[in-house]
Each structure stands twice: as C-alpha cells, then as structure tokens.
Amino acid sequence: MSRLVNDETAYQSIFEELHQHPELSLHEYETTAKIRDWLQEQSITLRETSLPTGVFAEISGDPNGPAVGLRADIDALPIHEQTDLPYKSRNEGVMHACGHDFHTTALLWAAALLKQNQANLPGTVRLIFQPAEETGHGGLKVVKDGQLKGLDTVIGIHNKPDLPVGTIGVKTGPLMAACDKFKITFHGIGGHAAIPERTRDPIVAASSFVQTAQTIVSRNISPKHEAVVSITSIHGGDVWNVLPGEVELLGTVRTFYDQDRDLIIDRFAEIADGLQKACNVQIAVEWGQGTPSVFNDEKITRIVREANENEVQVVTPEVSVAGDDFSCFQREVPGVFAFVGSNGPEDWHHPAFHVDPEGIRIAAEFYYRSAVAVLKALKDSNVH
Ligand SMILES: [Zn+2]
Ligand SMILES: [Zn+2]
Incomplete structure (x- = not known):
C-alpha cells in the first residue's frame, strides 16, 4: 500500500x-x-x-x-x-x-x-x-x-x-449564489444638448432604469430571500454639449432561488419595455446566464x-x-x-x-x- x-x-x-x-x-x-x-x-x-x-x-x-x-x-x-x-x-x-x-x-x-x-x-x-x-x-x-x-x-x-x-x-x-451578468443598451437619437426636442435621450432612460431596477430586490423579492442587483458600469456621451445616441449599462445579479432569478429576468424585461414607451428609445437587454445557485x-x-x-x-x-x-x-x-x-x-x-x-x-x-x-x-x- x-x-x-x-x-x-x-x-x-x-x-x-x-x-x-x-x-x-x-x-x-x-x-x-x-x-x-x-x-x-x-x-x-x-x-x-x-x-x-x-x-x-x-x-x-x-x-x-x-x-x-x-x-x-x-x-x-x-x-x-x-x-x-x-x-x-x-x-x-x-x-x-x-x-x-x-x-x-x-x-x-x-x-x-x-x-x-x-x-x-x-x-x-x-x-x-x-x-x-x-x-x-x-x-x-x-x-x-x-x-x-x-x-x-x-x-x-x-x-x-x-x-x-x-x-x-x-x-x-x-x-x-447563482451568478448572472447583464448588458443593457439604450438606443436613442443623439443631437445638440440645447435642442433636446430633436433627440431621443438615452441618458434619461438609462437613469430611470437604474432607479427602477433597484426596487426589484426591495419590492418584488421576498424579504426572507437574499438577492443582489448591482449596476456596475454606465457609459454614454463624451462632451458637455452633445446628447449621445447610445448608453450602455453593465451589472450582475445574484440569487439563491430559481424563482427569484426568473422573476428578476422578467422584471428587467418589463421595466425595459415600459421605458421604451415612456422615453421613446429602444432598449436591448442581454443576459449572460452564469452558474445556478x-x-x-x-x-x-x-x-x-x-x-x-x-x-x-x-x-x-x-x-x-x-x-x-x-x-x-x-x-x-x-x-x-x-x-x-x-x-x-x-x-x-x-x-x-x-x-x-x-x-x-x-x-x-x-x-x-x-x-x-x-x-x-x-x-x-x-x-x-
Ligand atoms: Zn473556489
Ligand atoms: Zn474562486
């Protein structure tokens, strides 16, 4: 031996x-x-x-x-x-x-x-x-x-x-946790910062998304379940006097129950859908599904x-x-x-x-x- x-x-x-x-x-x-x-x-x-x-x-x-x-x-x-x-x-x-x-x-x-x-x-x-x-x-x-x-x-x-x-x-x-990542792209129409009526501002839409996404854990997930939604990157625009045509958000979601994971994916889609209409921009949500919990x-x-x-x-x-x-x-x-x-x-x-x-x-x-x-x-x- x-x-x-x-x-x-x-x-x-x-x-x-x-x-x-x-x-x-x-x-x-x-x-x-x-x-x-x-x-x-x-x-x-x-x-x-x-x-x-x-x-x-x-x-x-x-x-x-x-x-x-x-x-x-x-x-x-x-x-x-x-x-x-x-x-x-x-x-x-x-x-x-x-x-x-x-x-x-x-x-x-x-x-x-x-x-x-x-x-x-x-x-x-x-x-x-x-x-x-x-x-x-x-x-x-x-x-x-x-x-x-x-x-x-x-x-x-x-x-x-x-x-x-x-x-x-x-x-x-x-x-x-289940570890997923996401990328959300807001497609608007850029233009002169002083003539916003001719643009479709993706920055306002992205800001609303960040705010609303933070209500998912506090309002949609049971307080007995842990979950995290973190937006870790926000990019759009280069100068002070031009509205950009596009903004991109990156982030991660951590969950412990499959139903919470599914719910967050659904809520992202619903929020994006609502903001498309409210802000008159196109929003693409891409999920990078990671490992389950x-x-x-x-x-x-x-x-x-x-x-x-x-x-x-x-x-x-x-x-x-x-x-x-x-x-x-x-x-x-x-x-x-x-x-x-x-x-x-x-x-x-x-x-x-x-x-x-x-x-x-x-x-x-x-x-x-x-x-x-x-x-x-x-x-x-x-x-x-
Ligand atoms: Zn390890
Ligand atoms: Zn490790």
Missing part, C-alpha cells in the same frame, strides 16, 4: 507542490498529470475521459451498492501572489487564491483513506477532480463528459477562511451533518454571494456542498489569500466520513 495513507507530511508536500505550480482554468495539464500519478501510485482505477484536463477515478467496495461522487476543483486564478509563504507560486501571475490546491490535496488524502478501506465500502466512490471552476465552464464539461452517470449523490467542499480549522459549515437549501439536498445534508457532528464542530454557515459551479452537478443528482474552516487572513481571490494547511486533514476526513455514511444510508434505504 501507498506511503500516502497515513503520512501527514506527504500531504503537506503535495499541497506545497500544487501551490507552487498553479495553472489557469482549462490549462491544468501538469496538475492533471500529477493527480493521475498520485492516484496510480495507490492503484486507484482511473476513468476514461475526453477532457484534456481533470481526473476521474473510482474506488469500489460493493459494486452493487450505491455510488457517491466526491468533487474537488483544481484550477487557479490570474492573480500575482503577494504572500511570504516559502512555497509561494512559481508561475508568475497565476495563484491558487481560492484554495483549490487545498481541495485537491484533501481529496487525494480521502482517496487514500477510501482505498485502504475499499473492501468495507458499501458501494462506489467516484473521485472527481474538476477543471475550470473559476471560469464557470468546467462543471458542465464534466457533466457532458458523462462523469456523473450512475451516481446517486455528490459531495463537494470549499475552504472557508472565516471559519476556524476544525469547523465544517453545512446547511440545507441555498448556500452559494448551490442548493443542498435536505436528506443528504442531514446524513452528512450527523456523520460529522461528533467528530468536528459542525455549524450552519451564512450563505455566500459568491458562486461555485458545483451547482451544475446538483442539477444532475442531489448533493451537498460544505464549507471547511481554513482560517485565513484574507477572503477568496485576494493576492494575500492563504489557507491553514492544518485544515486539509479535516477536509479529507470530512470527505471520507461523509462518503461512507451516505453510501451506508442509501444502501440501507435501498434508494439506488
């Missing part, structure tokens, strides 16, 4: 190795090769894939039992690292600033624990090392590659810098909570308005996403972000314990 099973220092070196060599989304070639090597070193069966990056593997105890997927993302960000870590990034301008090196190491560790106990596993554990989470494209590629086929459930984690090491944050229902299944969440609450501190976390494309998996099979305390000074995507590597062992054990508990519960209830 592998040296990796119980050797904590081996995981510290794997983590440092990954941290020193971060790779951008869909370019995780070296990371992929290393993960494959580490898994093969433990005689873990790799699954075939058509994806150039990402690794998929399987550990099967009872082949007729249920199947659970464990997911870690493996990509890094285009950020110049500003830490003093002895193992800081050697890839200039690329950094593991979201801690996906933490997730990858934890899943490798969990894989070793699962492999060691393979004979006793009441089903199959599929290991999903997912590429390109940061661009929001990887999750869907993994689904389309068939890597979720045959799974009964899926479990994922994200490190959480504001939770101490030894704490797991897990809750039923919404955990992370991370939404945890009630039953699987309960099993995972119960399996962990005697071993670590389990808390109910606040929702995060950031997103994670683990949500694409949850649209295929019910699943749970959990926060694992990593006790960092900075939040995700900060150039000085770093995790406490002590949290990796907690994350590995969380993966292991949760997978075994879920397999057992599903087998007992004959759900699969």
